Amino acid sequence: MSAGRPLRAPWAGPLGLHHPGTSAIHRAPAGLKLALLAVTGAVLVVPTGPVVAGVGLLVVVALGAVARIPVRTSTRGLVPVLLAAAALGGYQAWARGAAHGAEVALDLLTLVLAGTLVTTTTRADDLLAVVARAVRPLRHVGLPPETVALTVGLFLRTVPVVVRVTDEARDAARARGLGRDPRAVVVPAAVRMVGHARATGDALAARGLGD
Amino acid sequence: MIELDAAEVTAWSPDPAGGREHVVRLLGPVTLRLVERRVAVVGANGSGKSTLARLLNGLVLPSAGHVRVDGLDTARDGAAVRRRVGFVFTDPDAQLVMPTPVEDVALSLRRHVPDAAQRAAAATAALARMGLADHAHVPVHALSGGQRQLLALAAVLATEPAVLVCDEPTTLLDLRWRTHVDALLASLPQQVVVVTHDLEAAARADRVLVVDDGRVVADGPPPAALGHYRALMGARAADVGVP
Numbered sequence: 001m002s003a004g005r006p007l008r009a010p011w012a013g014p015l016g017l018h019h020p021g022t023s024a025i026h027r028a029p030a031g032l033k034l035a036l037l038a039v040t041g042a043v044l045v046v047p048t049g050p051v052v053a054g055v056g057l058l059v060v061v062a063l064g065a066v067a068r069i070p071v072r073t074s075t076r077g078l079v080p081v082l083l084a085a086a087a088l089g090g091y092q093a094w095a096r097g098a099a100h101g102a103e104v105a106l107d108l109l110t111l112v113l114a115g116t117l118v119t120t121t122t123r124a125d126d127l128l129a130v131v132a133r134a135v136r137p138l139r140h141v142g143l144p145p146e147t148v149a150l151t152v153g154l155f156l157r158t159v160p161v162v163v164r165v166t167d168e169a170r171d172a173a174r175a176r177g178l179g180r181d182p183r184a185v186v187v188p189a190a191v192r193m194v195g196h197a198r199a200t201g202d203a204l205a206a207r208g209l210g211d
Numbered sequence: 212m213i214e215l216d217a218a219e220v221t222a223w224s225p226d227p228a229g230g231r232e233h234v235v236r237l238l239g240p241v242t243l244r245l246v247e248r249r250v251a252v253v254g255a256n257g258s259g260k261s262t263l264a265r266l267l268n269g270l271v272l273p274s275a276g277h278v279r280v281d282g283l284d285t286a287r288d289g290a291a292v293r294r295r296v297g298f299v300f301t302d303p304d305a306q307l308v309m310p311t312p313v314e315d316v317a318l319s320l321r322r323h324v325p326d327a328a329q330r331a332a333a334a335t336a337a338l339a340r341m342g343l344a345d346h347a348h349v350p351v352h353a354l355s356g357g358q359r360q361l362l363a364l365a366a367v368l369a370t371e372p373a374v375l376v377c378d379e380p381t382t383l384l385d386l387r388w389r390t391h392v393d394a395l396l397a398s399l400p401q402q403v404v405v406v407t408h409d410l411e412a413a414a415r416a417d418r419v420l421v422v423d424d425g426r427v428v429a430d431g432p433p434p435a436a437l438g439h440y441r442a443l444m445g446a447r448a449a450d451v452g453v454p
Contacts, residue, residue, distance in 0.1 A: 018311055020348050124314040125327060146321075153318070156310050160352035199305030206270055206298035207306075207319060207367070208290060 217276035251413035254422035268296035297372035357388025
């Protein structure tokens with residue numbers, strides 16, 4: 001509890017949401033942005049040292065400034081990523097040296113921020129169109145590209161739902177005096193998410209999206 | 212026009228005593244011809260009214276009999292039926308699948324408007340008709356429950372279905388949003404079938420169906436049908452000792 005402090009809306013996931021704008025990054029084709037994101041991911045796995053990794057992070061932050069993404073949009077979901085980066089970097093520093101640990105932590109932050117930059121500057125509709133084009137060959141093995149693309153959209157939408165359901169399950173457990181029992185949170189949250197998944201399937205069918 | 216011809220829905224049910232599964236009847240047989248512009252369906256929880264609603268756009272297929280919309284059979288022409296019959300659920304969270312309102316409405320329009328820019332413009336216009344223009348790019352999870360239900364309606368109505376089926380669309384809403392959504396549904400040019408527990412809203416329909424224990428036990432103008440429903444619920448309450 002934070003007495004006297006205004007409440008904040010629940011965290012909605014690390015991937016961000018589309019933030020409309022007219023910057024060059026907003027106007028760049030979604031396919032190009034996804035391709036550059038994939039290249040960034042591939043380059044980051046090549047060991048280059050902490051200095052290059054730091055420069056990569058600064059470049060992504062600078063691109064975020066060019067796109068005029070509000071700082072809060074890109075940083076709110078970063079706390080869990082920062083914790084993961086610290087844990088991973090700490091382990092790597094212990095196992096393979098401080099330079100390697102710093103590089104791993106910086107690479108992880110760079111990749112998450114780059115992903116956030118792509119999702120905040122690209123409409124989900126455009127992302128889905130690119131995904132549908134990219135997976136078109138899967139049609140030959142019986143997998144409709146639009147279904148794969150829709151799965152990506154559903155993933156983006158489901159993150160805040162999982163957060164909300166888990167928060168509500170935690171509140172319900174606290175109200176019953178079971179706040180310290182993880183089963184009182186995990187079991188009802190899991191049951192509700194299964195119910196949500198079934199209802200979403202029905203809704204997709206009702207909208208004719210599976211036809 | 213919606214026609215149910217001896218439509219029945221059955222399902223396998225586990226035996227609580229641990230015996231073999233057996234088939235139970237969830238609904239029917241129901242024979243109906245719905246031509247009225249506003250049809251309300253009322254009934255107790257678990258009575259089968261949602262199953263009846265789901266039959267109308269092929270979400271549930273009849274185990275026996277037929278359901279037809281403008282001559283299209285839901286079992287044979289499911290995709291065509293769903294293009295004619297829009298469906299709105301109680302909980303909009305299950306229905307809204309994209310991160311922002313404009314994207315969710317655009318998703319509904321993918322098959323109708325191939326060009327992405329035109330689709331985005333059509334989605335924005337659909338939101339404006341619902342009074343959600345200012346919320347087009349707001350994350351869906353940041354909308355209020357009433358705004359989410361309006362968005363669910365916008366996403367369905369954007370494709371201009373001939374019939375709209377709503378399964379308790381106002382159950383989760385406060386009085387202000389319930390009044391707003393009711394007025395909106397009343398103003399639509401489409402045929403609207405609404406499953407509801409709101410007897411005031413049901414009283415404004417042209418025809419009311421009362422579903423009980425999987426059967427349509429009353430069917431007619433609101434005063435008579437709702438009178439039957441009130442008497443039925445009164446008897447049920449007395450059975451379980453409710454004063």
